[in-house]
Amino acid sequence: xxxxxxxxxxxxxxxxTEPALAEAAxxxxxxxxxxxxxxxxxxxxxxxxFLDNLWAANTVTVTVLSLLLAMxxxxxxxxVSDPEVLATYGYLTARPAxxxxxxxxxxxxxxxxxxxxxxxxxxxxxxxxxxSPISETLTYTAPLVFTGLSVALAxxxxxxxxxAQGQATIGVILAAVAGFALPxxxxxxxxxALLAGAxxxxxxxFVPGILKARAGAHEVINTIMLNYVAVYFLSWIIVQSxxxxxxxxxxxxxxxxxxxxxxxxxxxxxxxxxxxLLAVLATWFVAWLLNRSTLGFELRAVGANxxxxxTAGISITKTYVLVMVIAGVLAGLGGSQMVLxxxxxxxxxxxxxxxxxxxILVALLGRVKxxxxxxxxxxxxALQAGGNRMQSYSxxxxxxxxxxxxxxxxxxxxPALVKAIFQLRAARAARLQTSLAKGW
Amino acid sequence: MEPGEIHALLGxxxxxxxxxxxxxxxxxxxDEGEILVDGRALKLRxxxxxxxxxxxxxxxxxxxxxxxxxxxxxxxxxxxxxxxxAGFLDRRRARREVAEVSERYNLRVDPDAIVxxxxxxxxxxxxxxxxxxxxxxxxxxxxxxxxxxxxxxxELLTVMRSLKAAGKSIVFITHKLGEVKAIADRITVxxxxxxxGTASPEASRDELAALMVGxxxxxxxxxxxxxxxxxxxxxxxxxxxxxxxxxxxxGVDLTVRAGEVLGIxxxxxxxxxxxxxxxxxxxxxxxxxxxxxxxxxxxWSTKKVLRAGVGYVPEDRSVDGLVKEFSxxxxxxxxxxxxxxxxxxxxxxxxxxxxxARERIAQFDVRTSSAEAPVGTLSGxxxxxxxxxxxxxxxxxxxxxAQPTRGVDVGSIEFIHSRVIRERDVxxxxxxxxxxxxxxxxxxxxxxxxxxGRIIGIVGPDTPREEIGLLMAGxxxxxxxxxxxxxxxxxxxxxxxxxxxE
Numbered sequence: 018x019x020x021x022x023x024x025x026x027x028x029x030x031x032x033x034t035e036p037a038l039a040e041a042a043x044x045x046x047x048x049x050x051x052x053x054x055x056x057x058x059x060x061x062x063x064x065x066x067f068l069d070n071l072w073a074a075n076t077v078t079v080t081v082l083s084l085l086l087a088m089x090x091x092x093x094x095x096x097v098s099d100p101e102v103l104a105t106y107g108y109l110t111a112r113p114a115x116x117x118x119x120x121x122x123x124x125x126x127x128x129x130x131x132x133x134x135x136x137x138x139x140x141x142x143x144x145x146x147x148x149s150p151i152s153e154t155l156t157y158t159a160p161l162v163f164t165g166l167s168v169a170l171a172x173x174x175x176x177x178x179x180x181a182q183g184q185a186t187i188g189v190i191l192a193a194v195a196g197f198a199l200p201x202x203x204x205x206x207x208x209x210a211l212l213a214g215a216x217x218x219x220x221x222x223f224v225p226g227i228l229k230a231r232a233g234a235h236e237v238i239n240t241i242m243l244n245y246v247a248v249y250f251l252s253w254i255i256v257q258s259x260x261x262x263x264x265x266x267x268x269x270x271x272x273x274x275x276x277x278x279x280x281x282x283x284x285x286x287x288x289x290x291x292x293x294l295l296a297v298l299a300t301w302f303v304a305w306l307l308n309r310s311t312l313g314f315e316l317r318a319v320g321a322n323x324x325x326x327x328t329a330g331i332s333i334t335k336t337y338v339l340v341m342v343i344a345g346v347l348a349g350l351g352g353s354q355m356v357l358x359x360x361x362x363x364x365x366x367x368x369x370x371x372x373x374x375x376x377i378l379v380a381l382l383g384r385v386k387x388x389x390x391x392x393x394x395x396x397x398x399a400l401q402a403g404g405n406r407m408q409s410y411s412x413x414x415x416x417x418x419x420x421x422x423x424x425x426x427x428x429x430x431x432p433a434l435v436k437a438i439f440q441l442r443a444a445r446a447a448r449l450q451t452s453l454a455k456g457w
Numbered sequence: 458m459e460p461g462e463i464h465a466l467l468g469x470x471x472x473x474x475x476x477x478x479x480x481x482x483x484x485x486x487x488d489e490g491e492i493l494v495d496g497r498a499l500k501l502r503x504x505x506x507x508x509x510x511x512x513x514x515x516x517x518x519x520x521x522x523x524x525x526x527x528x529x530x531x532x533x534x535x536x537x538x539x540x541x542x543a544g545f546l547d548r549r550r551a552r553r554e555v556a557e558v559s560e561r562y563n564l565r566v567d568p569d570a571i572v573x574x575x576x577x578x579x580x581x582x583x584x585x586x587x588x589x590x591x592x593x594x595x596x597x598x599x600x601x602x603x604x605x606x607x608x609x610x611x612e613l614l615t616v617m618r619s620l621k622a623a624g625k626s627i628v629f630i631t632h633k634l635g636e637v638k639a640i641a642d643r644i645t646v647x648x649x650x651x652x653x654g655t656a657s658p659e660a661s662r663d664e665l666a667a668l669m670v671g672x673x674x675x676x677x678x679x680x681x682x683x684x685x686x687x688x689x690x691x692x693x694x695x696x697x698x699x700x701x702x703x704x705x706x707x708g709v710d711l712t713v714r715a716g717e718v719l720g721i722x723x724x725x726x727x728x729x730x731x732x733x734x735x736x737x738x739x740x741x742x743x744x745x746x747x748x749x750x751x752x753x754x755x756x757w758s759t760k761k762v763l764r765a766g767v768g769y770v771p772e773d774r775s776v777d778g779l780v781k782e783f784s785x786x787x788x789x790x791x792x793x794x795x796x797x798x799x800x801x802x803x804x805x806x807x808x809x810x811x812x813x814a815r816e817r818i819a820q821f822d823v824r825t826s827s828a829e830a831p832v833g834t835l836s837g838x839x840x841x842x843x844x845x846x847x848x849x850x851x852x853x854x855x856x857x858x859a860q861p862t863r864g865v866d867v868g869s870i871e872f873i874h875s876r877v878i879r880e881r882d883v884x885x886x887x888x889x890x891x892x893x894x895x896x897x898x899x900x901x902x903x904x905x906x907x908x909x910g911r912i913i914g915i916v917g918p919d920t921p922r923e924e925i926g927l928l929m930a931g932x933x934x935x936x937x938x939x940x941x942x943x944x945x946x947x948x949x950x951x952x953x954x955x956x957x958x959e
Contacts, residue, residue: 310803311795318791321782328739328769328777329792330760 076384082435083428084396091421092124095413099123127411131418134406135399145286150402152289156359158398159292160185163351164376165383165390166303167218167344171236172385173307174340175320180225180240181348182373183247184218188349190251191217193356193364194260196273206276211353218349219342221247226341230334236341244373252366262363270364279358288359295354297391299347304387306343316340348373378426397422461621465641466630467665468648477647478597478630482514483507513588514597519580523573527566528552531587558589563619578609585616589625596620597628600864602636608724614640634662635895680878683902686715689886690736690855694745695755697728697735705731707910708745713855713886718877720901720918721890724929728910729890730772733859737769738762750854763792768848772859772890774837778844781833785825786814788832789847813850821846822872838869845873849880856880859890874900894925 096102102123105116133139135154141147164181171178192214201209225239254260255268262271279290307313318326319336327333355361355368379397383389404418428435435441466477479485481492483501492499494510501507507514521530532551555568564582572580581601588596598617602610617627617640631637637644637658644656646668654668690713697706705728713719721729734740736747738759747755754762763769771777779788790799790810798809814828823842825835832843841861848856858877862870877900881887891897897904898918906914906928914928927933 309805309807311800311805312803314787314794314800314805318780318783322776322780324776325778325780325791327759328737328771330758330763331792332758332760 078441079432079435080382080429082439082441083425086428086435086438087421087424088128090424091417092120092128094417094420095124095127096120098413123411127407127413127417130407130410131400131403133403134410135403145284148283148287150406152283152287153402153405154395154399155293156288156290156398157401158394159290159296159358160351160354160360160372161375161379161394161397162293162296162391163299163347163354164372165379165394166299166387167222167347167351168376168380169383169385169387169390170303170307170316170347171340171344172380173320174316174336175323176226176229176236176337176340176344178222178225178240178341178344178348179237179377180221180243180373181344181351181376182369182371183240183244184221184345184348185352185355185369185373185376186244186247186251187217187221188214188352189217189355189369190254190364191349192353193270193273193368196277196357197271198259199277200274201276203276206274207279207357210273210277210357211350214349214353214357215346216349218345218347218352220345222341222343222345222348223338226338226345229341230337248366251364251368255364255366260364268366272362273356277357278362279354281359290354290358292354292358295350296394299350300387300391303347307387312339348376351376375422378422381426382429396425461624461626462642463617463621463627463629463640465637465644466628467634467637467644467646467668478514478599478628481507481512481628482597483512508591508593511592511594512597513591513593513595515581515584515588515599515601517599517601519584521572521580521583523571525572526568527570527572527575527583527586528555528568530572530583531555531568531590554590555586558586562586562589562616562623564589564616576609578605578612581605581609581613582616585620589620593625595626595628597630599630601629602631602633610636634665637665638662678874678878678899681882683717683881685717685902686884688712689715689750690888691748692732692736692745693748695732695735695742695747696744697731697740697742699731705910706735709907709910709912711905711912711915713888715854715886716881716884717902718881718887718889718900720897720904721888721907722894722897722904722925722929723907724892727907729907730859732907733769733772733857733888733890736762736857737767760792766852766854768851768853768856768885770841770844770848770858770861772863774840774844779832779840782831784829785818785823785832785835785843786810786828788843789814789817789850791847793847793851817843817846817850821876836866838865841865841873842869845876849876853880853885855886855888857888857890860892861889862891862893862896870896894922894929898922898925 102116102119105112105119109116134150136150138146138150141149164185167181167184168178192210195210195213196206199206199209221243224243225234225236228234228239229236252268255270260270262269279292279295281287282289282291282293305313307317315326315331315336316339318329318331319333319340323333326336351372352369355370355372356364361368375397379390379393382396383391383393400418400422404415407413407417408415476485480487481501483503483506486502492501494512499506499510501510504514522533525533528548528551531554532548552568555566558564559566564586566579566582566586570579572583575583585596585598601613605613614636617629620627629637629641641658644658644660644665645652646654646656646665648668656665656668690711692709692711695706695709696704699705707728709728709732711719721732723729731740735742735755738754738757738761742755745755746753749762749765749767752765754765757765775781780791783791787794787810790813794800794805794810799806799813811828817823818825818828821842823835823846824839832840835843845858845861856877861873861877865873874896877887877889881902889897889900891900901918904916904918904920904925905912906916906925908929908931913931913933916925916928
């Protein structure tokens with residue numbers, strides 16, 4: 018919520034146990050409130066605080082350990098799915114070294130390729146090759162930031178937006194149509210196409226928003242249903258004349274004009290495009306909206322306690338509708354990038370991939386905080402980019418990446434589990450859990 | 458604790474009463490010290506150990522499953538099973554046990570009633586029966602009267618006496634002095650986690666209150682006679698339904714003048730809540746009119762009503778009054794966040810919000826570790842002060858306070874009352890709704906008694922309690938002994954300036 022860290026900067030201070038709180042309240046009673054802060058025990062050094070918090074179950078620690086646990090399980094899956102390595106376990110008792118070395122070889126090679134594909138390849142020579150992994154990662158990251166923000170924003174407003182996928186789908190359709198049907202000059206064309214994508218998402222967010230606000234229809238059900246409508250609308254519109262690419266029999270639309278495409282950032286050989294800049298801008302905007310705007314205040318109040326918000330004169334109807342419209346705009350922009358960026362230039366039935374659903378995971382992994390979402394999207398983007406290389410170099414199926422993503426989120430959603438496995442000191446874990454369990 | 462003794466545990470909110478009892482019941486583990494039962498030190502690892510040791514507890518918030526019947530709730534946790542491995546629930550035996558216990562202690566409950574249909578007082582009785590079926594010797598009642606009407610409280614006290622007669626010991630936690638004096642054999646006062654004194658019930662109210670808060674407090678509200686001005690709020694023929702479409706406000710007429718406090722007395726559930734919600738624009742009105750300073754305000758949005766100069770302290774602070782996850786500072790601007798200086802256009806002004814929060818915290822003596830602390834970490838009294846501070850921090854024409862001191866410690870009650878009177882003295886029309894008769898009598902310049910959706914009488918604050926009590930029960934003096942059909946005219950107004958609109 019707000020930057021509610023006490024001056025001492027120790028996150029451990031806030032979630033005190035009940036008796037401690039009572040004691041603190043009692044202690045405060047003794048001092049007058051005019052004194053800014055009562056004298057405290059000498060402040061521990063920054064290094065000490067860091068060490069103390071490292072093993073406490075705080076957000077970062079839990080996230081890193083979840084990643085580790087997921088990779089551990091992933092390693093087991095890699096071993097099990099490789100028949101040659103599995104064969105060495107057949108004579109484990111006779112020559113255990115075989116099993117260990119072959120397992121290590123296959124797992125380390127897989128993860129090395131994951132890293133090389135996502136971050137940096139030390140063997141790469143030349144500017145383009147060295148930057149290629151990062152470029153790939155950012156290309157995958159950009160749309161995920163948008164859909165992640167869409168889900169996170171709705172979540173803070175008390176709504177579970179499962180519909181980012183549908184909103185992104187309608188967004189991509191409108192953006193693509195605007196991109197190839199309107200003859201406009203370069204910069205204007207891109208802006209119009211993005212706007213079209215945003216409007217598409219907004220409409221698809223507005224519908225469940227108004228249904229929730231006026232009729233009390235549950236947004237989870239409505240957004241899921243609208244996802245289907247959007248997906249089949251996409252399959253239908255691709256093959257309509259005027260949309261379908263002339264001379265093609267399969268489901269593919271005309272390509273978006275170059276004038277409507279997002280500019281590439283690092284030359285023609287690298288895929289990273291201006292979408293990632295928009296993503297950072299959007300993150301900043303959502304962070305401002307949530308914490309520094311009156312609308313964000315209403316949204317958080319409605320999300321946390323609709324009754325109190327209503328009693329304080331905040332219109333719940335208006336807030337729900339606005340939240341869903343803004344969430345839709347974000348998802349729609351994310352979808353637009355799938356044709357305006359470098360991933361594809363034409364509509365196909367699978368053009369939006371899974372960005373809407375991945376957005377839910379990104380939002381949860383990012384603890385429904387804007388900058389957290391950006392980091393989570395970066396991780397997911399890196400896993401995707403690295404997964405591609407892992408598949409082509411190590412022959413490990415890309416689905417392993419999906420499994421890793423799912424496992425990470427499961428561990429994040431069950432901080433108690435991570436805590437128990439690593440025997441962490443209890444700190445903020447309980448809070449995490451409630452923050453994720455709430456939307457229902 | 459002696460057998461057959463009622464021991465009252467008295468203390469302010471947040472003094473540590475509930476925590477102590479939760480330790481006794483095995484819910485919390487003690488950091489130090491030990492618990493002796495019959496001279497033996499006891500280590501309680503959970504409530505089941507406590508029950509085995511003969512300790513039962515009735516929580517402030519009931520631990521019942523609303524959709525289960527009374528008998529099912531009572532056997533919950535100690536299910537009787539028959540049919541060997543098949544494990545059928547033995548409902549008949551559970552019902553018989555319930556009947557037996559009810560009979561023995563004269564606690565009438567219907568074993569087949571669904572719990573959510575029962576009034577709060579009966580639900581509490583179910584909790585007591587549940588504890589008794591576990592064969593406990595020591596019963597802990599955690600603020601049992603906080604949720605009860607005066608009649609139900611009286612019945613509870615009777616039940617406690619009969620339990621005492623049956624040799625059970627009772628620990629009675631409360632911060633209401635009157636009840637303590639009425640029933641306790643021995644009183645222990647706790648303050649800030651320490652025992653500060655033991656007293657006998659003969660001790661005067663003032664002595665007990667002083668022990669509780671650590672200084673002497675005035676229980677009566679200190680105020681000058683009111684100087685009522687022009688009518689500010691006029692309600693005429695108001696009709697309101699509750700959520701289940703039952704008519705709960707049925708033609709209410711009332712007037713609140715500038716500079717006076719109109720108290721609304723009545724047993725809870727006689728339409729007070731809905732009346733206030735209708736005035737605030739939180740609930741649709743079906744007929745009648747509400748006028749604020751000459752302007753028709755019914756049908757307005759809550760925001761518009763608040764903007765028109767109405768301050769509102771809702772009845773249930775944790776549900777309607779505060780966003781617990783929000784900081785104290787944010788809660789202090791919950792209904793003015795978009796007004797200058799706190800909001801400008803779409804932007805919030807965090808510095809202005811923080812500055813005003815520091816001022817309010819000092820002015821209203823809110824005890825919090827910082828303005829950024831989540832309001833849910835504050836004690837009940839301080840949470841209430843946050844609401845009062847918020848509502849009294851802007852110019853008001855009308856101030857409506859519903860149950861302003863429910864679940865609030867004595868020190869905070871005193872403070873909140875003085876603030877209400879101060880608001881009256883600057884010329885605001887004040888309306889106080891409370892189920893505590895003492896509070897209404899202490900604050901009000903005129904008392905309207907509400908019964909079954911109507912105002913059945915408007916009396917002065919000097920009216921004898923008994924008379925008001927009778928009105929609350931729906932018995933008007935001229936028809937004593939009969940229950941009014943509902944269209945009984947109000948008793949003669951005793952205070953000048955009480956011309957109810959038609």
